[in-house]
Amino acid sequence: MNFSLLVKDLGWHSLIFFVVTALGYLFVSGSLYALVFLRGAAKHSPIATRKLKADLSLRNIWLSVRHDVVLSLWSSAIFAVCASATTTAYTLGYTRLYTEPTQYGWWYLGFSLCLVLFLQDTYFYFTHRLAHHPRCYRWMHQGHHRSNNPTPLTAFSFDPAEALVQALYLMGAVCFIPMHLFVLYAVVLAMSLGALLHHFSIRMFADSAFGRWLGSWMIGPMHHWYHHRKYNVHYGLYFTFWDKLLKTHCDDYEEKLTLQITPQTVKQLGKPSLSIARSPQRKTLPFPVPFKKAS
Numbered sequence: 001m002n003f004s005l006l007v008k009d010l011g012w013h014s015l016i017f018f019v020v021t022a023l024g025y026l027f028v029s030g031s032l033y034a035l036v037f038l039r040g041a042a043k044h045s046p047i048a049t050r051k052l053k054a055d056l057s058l059r060n061i062w063l064s065v066r067h068d069v070v071l072s073l074w075s076s077a078i079f080a081v082c083a084s085a086t087t088t089a090y091t092l093g094y095t096r097l098y099t100e101p102t103q104y105g106w107w108y109l110g111f112s113l114c115l116v117l118f119l120q121d122t123y124f125y126f127t128h129r130l131a132h133h134p135r136c137y138r139w140m141h142q143g144h145h146r147s148n149n150p151t152p153l154t155a156f157s158f159d160p161a162e163a164l165v166q167a168l169y170l171m172g173a174v175c176f177i178p179m180h181l182f183v184l185y186a187v188v189l190a191m192s193l194g195a196l197l198h199h200f201s202i203r204m205f206a207d208s209a210f211g212r213w214l215g216s217w218m219i220g221p222m223h224h225w226y227h228h229r230k231y232n233v234h235y236g237l238y239f240t241f242w243d244k245l246l247k248t249h250c251d252d253y254e255e256k257l258t259l260q261i262t263p264q265t266v267k268q269l270g271k272p273s274l275s276i277a278r279s280p281q282r283k284t285l286p287f288p289v290p291f292k293k294a295s
Contacts (some may be wrong), residue, residue, distance in 0.1 A: 004223060006088065010081075010085065010088055011086055012015060012080045013084035013088070014077075014083075014283070015041045015080070016080075016082045017079070017081075017084055018077050018080035019081045020121070021076040021080055022073055025073075025156055026069075026100075028152075028196070029152040029153050029196065030152075031151070032196060032200070033065075033151050036152065036200055036202065037200070037201065046112035047248070050104050053141060061240055064088075064149075064154075065153060067143075067147065067196060068151070068157040070158065070160075071156075072153070072155075072156040072157050073202040074158075074159045074160055075160070076156065076165060077161065077250065078164050082168070082170075082171055085171065086170070086171050086174060089171075089175070093244070094175065095174045095175050096174060096175060096177060096179060097181055098178060098179070098180055099180070100183055101180060104178055107180075109183060110121065112177065112178065112179055112180070112183050113186055113187065115177065115185050116173055116179065116183065116274060117189050118239075118266075119169075119173070120170075120173075120187070120191070120238075121168070121237045121239050121241070121242070124166070124168045124169075124236070124237035125151060125235050125236050125237065126242075127165050128235040128237075129235050129248075131165075132161060132231060132232075132235075139140045140162050140165070141162055142159065142160065143158065143162075144158055144159065144162065145228065145231070148228050148229060149201065149225075149228070150198075150199040150201060150225060150228050151199060151201065152196050154199045170184075184240045194219075194237065194238060198220070198221055199221070199224075199225075200221040201221055201222075201225050202221050202222075203220075203221070204220040204221050206254055215254075217239055217241070218238065218239060218240070219234075219237065219238060219240060221254065222254060226250060228255045233249060233253070234248065234250065234253075
């Protein structure tokens with residue numbers, strides 16, 4: 001393939017992917033922010049998050065929205081370039097993507113989906129822990145944590161370095177793991193929906209035996225919201241497996257979030273605001289050892 005033509009295709013594909021990604025983010029996250037966070041979420045939220053939202057000022061809301069949208073657009077640009085590069089690699093035959101469902105058997109479709117999601121959860125956990133290392137935090141993860149009361153607009157608000165690190169996983173996965181195109185689409189969909197759900201700041205799992213069981217191994221909005229307040233716990237993406245295994249899981253976080261607001265709980269959870277000012281809480285910890293037990 002002609003090199004100049006290749007560069008031109010990369011540029012056009014990147015532009016198309018960016019427009020689609022950016023418009024999708026602005027429409028979906030913006031709509032959810034207005035419908036769920038500003039209006040309907042309060043009655044579904046634990047008392048802690050309900051009180052924190054009630055105390056927000058218009059200035060802090062505007063600062064948070066502007067910050068999240070700008071970082072998300074930068075992330076969209078990086079995701080678009082990586083998607084364009086992956087498309088080009090597929091066209092040139094450098095990936096393991098395939099289109100015939102029976103090529104590896106129907107059973108492999110489900111197996112490969114579970115495998116890629118588990119590996120992505122593993123990759124995210126350890127890169128997330130790395131992002132909280134004192135030497136990495138400022139340039140890799142600080143932007144995401146400047147919203148200490150996350151919303152759907154925060155879902156894709158990554159520092160450029162972190163956005164690139166996360167995009168590299170799928171780029172590598174399609175080159176080494178045989179994957180049907182629909183499986184790749186399912187992974188991207190799960191990743192996008194997961195990011196949105198984790199930043200709803202509402203209680204997703206019902207207070208029932210099944211809800212408690214589901215919430216014990218799947219990560220929900222309150223699980224990740226607690227991470228935005230207490231930075232040395234809850235690093236997983238989809239599952240609580242690695243958090244529990246490496247003792248970065250807070251077992252009673254639900255109980256802590258449903259307590260009545262008192263001066264003590266406010267001090268523990270942090271100042272109720274969306275301010276992007278520096279928080280006095282510690283946001284970094286040694287990686288990968290020692291693994292301190294969450295409390």
